[in-house]
Amino acid sequence: EVQLVESGGGLVQPGGSLRLSCAASGFTVSDVGMRWVRQAPGKGLEWLSSITSTNIGSRTLYADSVKGRFSISRDNAKNTLYLQMNSLKTEDTAVYYCARGNNNPEGQGTQVTVSS
Numbered sequence: 773e774v775q776l777v778e779s780g781g782g783l784v785q786p787g788g789s790l791r792l793s794c795a796a797s798g799f800t801v802s803d804v805g806m807r808w809v810r811q812a813p814g815k816g817l818e819w820l821s822s823i824t825s826t827n828i829g830s831r832t833l834y835a836d837s838v839k840g841r842f843s844i845s846r847d848n849a850k851n852t853l854y855l856q857m858n859s860l861k862t863e864d865t866a867v868y869y870c871a872r873g874n875n876n877p878e879g880q881g882t883q884v885t886v887s888s
Contacts, residue, residue, distance in 0.1 A: 773798050773830075774796075774797070774798035774799055774817070774854055775795075775796070775797045775798055775873070775879070776794055776795070776796055776870050776871070776872070776877070776878045776879035777794070777795045777796075777871075777879055777880075778792060778793065778794050778868060778869060778870055778879045778880065778881055778882040779792070779793050779795070779882055780792040780793045781867075781868060781881055781882030781883045781885075782883075782884070782885070783885045783887065784860055784884070784885070784886055785827075785886070785887070785888050786860060786861060786862055786886055786887075786888055787859060788811045788842055788860050788886070789856070789857060789858045789859075789860065790857050790884060791854060791855070791856050791857070792808070792821040792854065792855040792857065792868055792870075792882055792884075793810075793852055793853070793854055794806075794825055794852060794853040794854070794855075794870030794879070795851070795852050796851050796852065796853065796870075797851070799872070799873070800848075800851060801848070801851050801852065801853055802825060802826040802830075802846060802848045803826070803827075804828075804872050805822060805823065805824045805825055805827055805873050806822065806823055806844075806846070806870060806872060806873075807819060807820070807821060807823075807852050807870070807871050807873075808820045808821045808842075808844060808853075808855045808868060808870055808871075809821075809869050809870075809871060809877060809885060810864075810866035810867065810868045810869065810884075811821065811866055811867050811881075812863075812865060812866040813865075813866075813868070815870075817877070818835070818837075818866075819835055820824070820834070820835050820837075820838050820842060820855070820868075821833060821834045821835065821838065821842055821855065822844070822846040823844045823845070823846060823853070825851050826848070829880070830846070832844050833835065834874075837865075838857075841857065841858050841859045841860075842856065842857050842858070843853060843855070843856040843858075844856075853870050855868070855870075857884070860884075860886045861886060862886050862887060863886075864884060865884060865885050865886050865887070866883075866884060867881040867882065867883050867884075868881060868883075868884055869881045869884050
């Protein structure tokens with residue numbers, strides 16, 4: 773059974789940092805492309821970042837809205853995907869999800885609130 777469990781969210785002040793984790797089970801994260809998306813209140817899903825599978829180079833891509841601030845990575849030994857978020861802004865407030873390939877999110881997400 774495939775499971776994705778996001779964690780690491782919380783309340784942070786503008787300019788702060790958080791690292792989100794996505795613990796996977798039922799498949800190997802390095803064998804598939806993975807991505808992070810978010811959903812702000814009243815809005816649809818917004819793609820943030822992707823990382824390709826190991827066999828095609830683990831290439832990373834970022835949305836313009838987070839480029840230079842967010843960094844996607846993977847720990848193959850822990851079968852876990854990460855999103856390092858720096859220089860957070862109030863507009864980054866959302867529920868954050870990881871997802872396999874182009875699938876819809878399968879986890880419960882983790883809430884990130886950026887507020888002073």
